[in-house]
Amino acid sequence: MSDVTYTSKELLKWLWRDYLKKHIWMLGLAVVFMAIEGATLGALAKLMQPMFDQVFVAGQESALIWVGLILVGIFVLRAVASIAQKVLLTRIAQTSAADMRIDMLNRMMMQDGAFHQAHPPGFLIQRVQSDVNAVNDVWRAIITGTGRDLVGLIVLLGVAISIDPVWALLACIGVPLMVMPAALAQRFVRARSREARDLGAHLSTRLDEVFHGIVQIKLNALERYQSRQYRDLTKKYVKTEVRAAFGNSAIPGMIDIMSGVGFMAVILYGGSEIISGDKTIGQFMAFFTAMGFTFNPLRRLGAISGLWQTAAAALERIKELMDAPVTLKSPKNPVATPAGSTDIVLSNVSLSYGDAKVLDDLSLVAKAGQTTALVGASGAGKSTIFNLLTRLIDPQSGTVTIGDVPLKDMDINALRGLFSVVTQEALLFDETLRENIVLGRENVSDAELQSVLEAAHVADFLPKLEHGLETRVGPRGSALSGGQRQRVVIARALLRNTPILLLDEATSALDAQSEKVVQQALDRLSQGRTTIVIAHRLSTIRGADKIVVMDRGQIMDQGKHEELLARGGIYADLYRLQFEDGKIISDGRNSRALRALEKGLKPTEPNLLQRIGQRLFG
Numbered sequence: 001m002s003d004v005t006y007t008s009k010e011l012l013k014w015l016w017r018d019y020l021k022k023h024i025w026m027l028g029l030a031v032v033f034m035a036i037e038g039a040t041l042g043a044l045a046k047l048m049q050p051m052f053d054q055v056f057v058a059g060q061e062s063a064l065i066w067v068g069l070i071l072v073g074i075f076v077l078r079a080v081a082s083i084a085q086k087v088l089l090t091r092i093a094q095t096s097a098a099d100m101r102i103d104m105l106n107r108m109m110m111q112d113g114a115f116h117q118a119h120p121p122g123f124l125i126q127r128v129q130s131d132v133n134a135v136n137d138v139w140r141a142i143i144t145g146t147g148r149d150l151v152g153l154i155v156l157l158g159v160a161i162s163i164d165p166v167w168a169l170l171a172c173i174g175v176p177l178m179v180m181p182a183a184l185a186q187r188f189v190r191a192r193s194r195e196a197r198d199l200g201a202h203l204s205t206r207l208d209e210v211f212h213g214i215v216q217i218k219l220n221a222l223e224r225y226q227s228r229q230y231r232d233l234t235k236k237y238v239k240t241e242v243r244a245a246f247g248n249s250a251i252p253g254m255i256d257i258m259s260g261v262g263f264m265a266v267i268l269y270g271g272s273e274i275i276s277g278d279k280t281i282g283q284f285m286a287f288f289t290a291m292g293f294t295f296n297p298l299r300r301l302g303a304i305s306g307l308w309q310t311a312a313a314a315l316e317r318i319k320e321l322m323d324a325p326v327t328l329k330s331p332k333n334p335v336a337t338p339a340g341s342t343d344i345v346l347s348n349v350s351l352s353y354g355d356a357k358v359l360d361d362l363s364l365v366a367k368a369g370q371t372t373a374l375v376g377a378s379g380a381g382k383s384t385i386f387n388l389l390t391r392l393i394d395p396q397s398g399t400v401t402i403g404d405v406p407l408k409d410m411d412i413n414a415l416r417g418l419f420s421v422v423t424q425e426a427l428l429f430d431e432t433l434r435e436n437i438v439l440g441r442e443n444v445s446d447a448e449l450q451s452v453l454e455a456a457h458v459a460d461f462l463p464k465l466e467h468g469l470e471t472r473v474g475p476r477g478s479a480l481s482g483g484q485r486q487r488v489v490i491a492r493a494l495l496r497n498t499p500i501l502l503l504d505e506a507t508s509a510l511d512a513q514s515e516k517v518v519q520q521a522l523d524r525l526s527q528g529r530t531t532i533v534i535a536h537r538l539s540t541i542r543g544a545d546k547i548v549v550m551d552r553g554q555i556m557d558q559g560k561h562e563e564l565l566a567r568g569g570i571y572a573d574l575y576r577l578q579f580e581d582g583k584i585i586s587d588g589r590n591s592r593a594l595r596a597l598e599k600g601l602k603p604t605e606p607n608l609l610q611r612i613g614q615r616l617f618g
Helices: 008-057 061-109 113-118 121-163 165-171 175-212 214-219 223-276 281-293 295-323 382-389 412-416 433-438 446-455 482-496 512-526 561-567 570-578 589-598 608-617
Strands: 344-353 356-366 371-375 397-402 419-423 500-504 530-534 546-551 554-559
Touching: 008 061, 008 121, 008 281, 008 295, 061 121, 061 295, 121 165, 121 175, 121 281, 121 295, 165 223, 175 214, 175 223, 175 295, 214 223, 223 281, 281 295, 344 382, 356 382, 356 554, 371 382, 382 397, 382 500, 382 530, 419 482, 419 512, 433 446, 433 482, 446 482, 446 512, 482 512, 500 512, 546 561, 546 570, 554 561, 554 570, 561 570
Parallel strands: 371 530, 371 546, 419 500, 500 530
Antiparallel strands: 344 356, 344 397, 546 554
16 A cells, blocks of 8 residues: 555544535434433433532422432433434445445446456455444444533533532633643554454455465465464564554543643632531532543543544555545546457557567457467467457557447447457356356346356256356356356356457367367357457367467568468467377366576477477487
8 A cells, every 4th residue: 555644634524524414414413312321411410409408408208309300301311312413324325335335346346457466355345344334333422422522511511500600610720731642652553453454454365365265275284374374463463553552542531641640729719618517518519520521431432542543554554545536537527439340450569568669569360250370379469459459458559449449439348248258267156156257237138148057058957056047156156167158158258248359268268178169159159259368278279260379579571371371380389289190188288388488488480490399208
């Protein structure tokens, strides 16, 4: 995270403007009820004077009844006001917290890949869940403190002053002594709270990685290592939280000390006045009750400053994420997506990540209705082309067009509506199989759904599922096999029925039987569509209309399968390395050959291809 800081005024202004102002009438009503609840403390304190002077000391039986009735009335009023303000405040709090979480999720989903690389899922989950909860709890405490405790404190001090201003002044004699320590405590709490929030995000990220990588952890016997890492982080988190708790409790503690000093001064001074008869016992009890009732409001108001520092640390992180610039936006006046040709053209496109050049003045044409295959070693820039086409990233120079319309001129959602994407990592959600295919679309007929299920070969395994289409697929589709997940994604793509299809190693992680079924579904999916394929298995792209050979962000060669073989070069060398006597080598030597090429070997040099072949194939 960056070191962006906001003042308390800026944070409160933003919180009020964006989330609380819309509830102003309900909030105002809640504050009225809180003020009533707070004011009843003053009424109780004031009632102590007639109770002691007229009932207990003077023995007036008539006063006993009306004092008792007033006492009951005060408690009834206090109960009604307390219930009403809590219900209203809870509704406001939950609604505003939900709005904040939704806004954060929407904002983060708009961000590009670089943002999500810099902010792991654990950090973002911590911000959306824990940080919003922290803010929600504290602003409720602030409003409650303002509406109930502050009003109660003012009324109680008014009662105390009305009895004897000197006594009231003596009761507050310790206030100046706590100003400087309280200010230092606030700064300490904010710093520790900021540190605790970051450590909490690290803990969330660690848990996310452990649970998603549990299979690899078990296979590599990493349980102790991961436990130790988590334990070390937890110790730091606990230490920081304890230090923050110390700072939070310091301010109410100082208030207790101040109150004790004040009470001692009042007893010493006021006691002599009662003994001399200048003041009555009822006056002293009313004053003592009023000042006694100020304890809890004072402590809660004192704690608010510490709680606010905790919330401010969380709110800073939330505001920082909300203010992060969205680099990939739709233009103000977008043009329509192409209705006819979907020719894809990259013209002199260059792109770098830092100092690493990914695409270097690359030009490429993928004709509408044809299949264009991208071939090359890892890091050649193949996947980057997919990201450019869907505007997950933008090039630093050059243009990318579809049907002669630049991508930057289209609405970004309309642009992505032109594509169906099938990758080797089939993304499924922990929902039903049906929902994973339709993805919220409500106008899908049963006939249309059945058609895509058959075309994608989902219908082949559907009868084996206990609840059919209503079967939940588990987190990330864990209840299905790899081949089944791929077929579900293909069914989803068929249902989208978009003019352009992007296939990224869609069968590379499958066994031979699953690959055959999935490849049949992909062949059916690509019919009549502009298709771009990334593949290391050259057997899957021999029928492509054009094969583009890439290396280090540049196009080295392009043409049909037979043309590239006849010309020799990188493609021909890759093909010969992958095949032996016309059969695909499937025992791992294929990937070793690719790694040899990626290390900079040039298999077109005399006799080098033969030497690599002998070394790999024995």
